[in-house]
Amino acid sequence: MADLSTMKNVSFPIPSDEEWKEEVEKSLKGKPIEKLHSMTYEQLQLKPIYTRRDLQPLQLEQYPGFPSYVRGTEPNGYIGKPWAVSQELFAASPNEWNEIAKHDLARGQTEIHLVLDRLGFIVSSLDDLEEMFSGVSISDYSLRVDAGACSLSFLSLLVAYLQKQQIPLDTLRGTVGMDPLAALAEKGKLSISLSTLYDVMADVTKWAKEHMPHMKTIIVHSEPYHNGGANAVQELAFAFATAVEYMSECLERGLMIDEAAERISFSFAIGSNFFMEIAKLRAARLIWSRIVQAFGGNEQSQKIAIHARTSHFTKTVYDPYVNMLRATAEAFAAVVGGASSIHASPFDEAIQPADEFSRRIARNTQLILLEEAHIGKVIDPAGGSYYVETLTAQVAEEAWKLFQQIEAKGGMTKALEEGFVQAEVEKVAKLREQNVKMRKEKIVGTNFYANLAEPLAQQRSASEQPLDEVHGNEVNVTFSGISWMQTAVSFAQRRATAQDINAALATAGPSIPIQPIRQWRLAEPFEQLRQAAEHHLEKRGKRPTVHLINLGAIAHHKARADFITGFFEAGGFAVVKNDGYMSNDDAIKGALEAEGTHYIICGADESYPEAVPAIAKALKSANPPRNIYVAGKQPSEIETTFVQAGVDGFIHIASNCYETLVAFMKEMGVALDE
Template identity: 30%
Template structure:
């Protein structure tokens, strides 16, 4: 039998010719009709960077950046493993194991002490590694970059290495600037001018701010080294830009594309060829990792990896999804490493170069992101450049402004983080055993962590339960239309579990004293009323008065927005209302205080 492709007749016809083309105005008119009373703006997306995107783009409303297409002709990325180095022998064994069993093609050695940069330590660290075949990166305690580069150049095979230094270059005297480049001349493929935007990402920077900070830092490097009479093309060729890949898939895919488009303007301003670009190094985001529901991190890292691969990063580092407090470090390392293998070997993402090119939506997102980033870059330049903007506090101010808005969307749950502010999973026996270490780990979360607020709160309740046996509890009372009251109850159940509360019961009851006694059988701290009636006030008022009489100190809460006669309920003993849009984190903290958790 002949191969399948020989049996398939070829055709020059365009696909889907039987369907008429639809312009954007026609599509929007149909969408507005179908939305009925819902405003069209409800399906538009205002990004964290402040610009708004339509739900659909066609040739009539798409925006593209001028200039040539992406220079990458193939989508090949390097899979990098980060190894912490305190014991060179142990780190060497980890490196060899990674190269042999996980298709790791790049290694980052995070050095724990300056003496590890010496010749003897480096030889032991690199023993048995095929140095020309694996890109070797160094970070951590690299205090003298010139000496390290000079030492590396003497090691067998290292002149062919294509790794780099991931520690940023400190300010030095002009004569040492030239010595830095002279030391690296023997290793033309080794990058040693790092621009690391991950710390800004950890503090809460938006994607456009990350791009702008990368551009500003690169501009400062070009200004600094061209002033030392170093050719601009050589400077660009020594750069490695390090960025975090977050879980907002399309934005993170567009981020490296926007950076490359904008960097050409920076390079041209200093006289370098527009085709020259820094190498891009991606790390999966540390900002959204869940400590208490770590397996959701695997899913986050998968979307982040896809974004990084399709966005065109040259090197990718997938952080282990857990630090050893829920699963073993080796298991976490292996599972996270398999993300790369599946996306390459099974999904074959490496076979498509720049798949975003030509997509009206992604080209528009790239263009809008680039515009927002360029505006921030111009502000930084007007402030005197990257270093001056940091010293003046401008960078911190801009990140704080964006981070405040972002925290609000997390705290009122307009943005969902599975296992954190929605759908929490019970602690495992391993986590309960490691509860003290989890408490310590959450305290060292990044400043811009999206998960720490809720998980810190929940850990307080879980720690109290494990150490003293006390866990605040909630009973959920349903009344009225079951279809509506059940939805209210599901909201309340999810709401309180995110704060570490136990839900001891959820029952449809009549508003009488016998039912109130049943609701209090398990001695709950809080009773949530889910009353789906046209006028819920009379029923809720009766229940509140009876509950408070039977158990002084009980905390009645009502699911739903406050009715017009809410004062009657508050007078009857109702504590508060929970509903979509409230600050969930603040309210859970108040319930912790009222129930004695803290």
């Protein structure tokens, strides 16, 4: 027997591509290897294997930290500076938010993160900020504030607060950003004209350069497109078309390219396609570097700042603990892709505002990746991967093409007004929705492996106060247009409220309304069916029910009976089973005694020609007649025979699960619109 050193030096012959292909086709029993190819929502064809040959046409970067930054913007990756644990904090009041912030910052959160539109209360006055940040050393943490369409009112209140507390403005770091086009895409309208918002954006950016040099002032979100169903290519193209419009508007208002580009932070949603999401973030660095370089920006401006949010689109109301696994895989992809800061979704995000437990699990997801999995100690772990490098290049190329299409239309605003963006997103959304309904796209706990015994989550109420119901001190705020930021700060110091400032901005009139992008989650179609079934249970005392007619021994019917059970439980149906009937007479007798309305015959194909017509005819002649279905796809001539005997339909892997369940519910009198 060879010793270890000899074994280490043994070289195995490297099989050629043709030899590998021959072996694969043998295992496929003669089918071509192309059977293993798959198509993504980005219309990119994925191969079963990638080799060095796939990298030959690509110009790969050798080291992180160098243009075009595909491998990362920092030479040492996360080793010198880990990504920021940036969990969004929600509360019902400033005091509650303060308690939550102090609690979570003491337990591993490293960035203060709030989204004003989802905060749970309105930051209206200087008093609110004083209460929120009481006992919080704000200059010790980076700050991430998503201010929605306009950041002027919040930023001016923040500056007034800092000045009152005698905290130097230049010690603050992070982002207080505005993204009017994302708000327009999501809501369809803005209360302030885009022209005014761009005036404010440019002025705030100029002001921050002088007074808050470590603060970014613009956020570009991909979430409105992602949550509408967009693919990775569309997310990148729409985000960068938005960023280019923002930079162009700032340049027209007197800023230099580096002054504008360095103030932009990107926020990308991270979905469930693990390698696609890694490639998306790597491609984002390449595209941004190319864009800023084309504008004449320096190398520092070419370094993109990426915040990543695990996807809201992929989260579910039912079986919500599975969301922990989804968020973990998505956060893992964000880390491998090189995000600068990350928000991991609390598992109950689709149900209710996070509580202490769900916040802790989400926060610890990141801390485990950092402290226990040690992912941050590997610089660009995806670098050099034949698959990921190829996918990165493909995503970047396709996103660049779509970006150029938008530019040819006159930019992002024109593309939104024309409806181009909405139509492109909806095309992919319809395909996603169809795949979910057909169960080609599996959602564990929702359209697959539904748990009907799961207790419903008890939703906690949140006191959200509409903006127009909050009244301040009625300070008369007017802007001269000379310095938006300086004027707003002076009014904030005189106790003007956010509402006073926003009202003054709105005097120029609203933006042109557009068709908003439909915001939804993948699981919603089946969640609606589950809710309808539960309402039916509350009103009628039982769920909509189907009865199985299992034929023969368990081994003969189990596979199809299990398939049908999962199929109907995805819609909240009760499925009544049996151990198998050994004769047609027993099957007919058992079915009639069950007193159901809808029956599915489950058995082996060889038992069907003799059993199905007999059972169908007997149940159709009963009073009242039953609805009879057969599990499994049959040859067309056999199906014709079965239909003539009274069979109403066939349920199999190619059936549209959602539409079948809807049809059954309507026949059973289940209200689908409650």
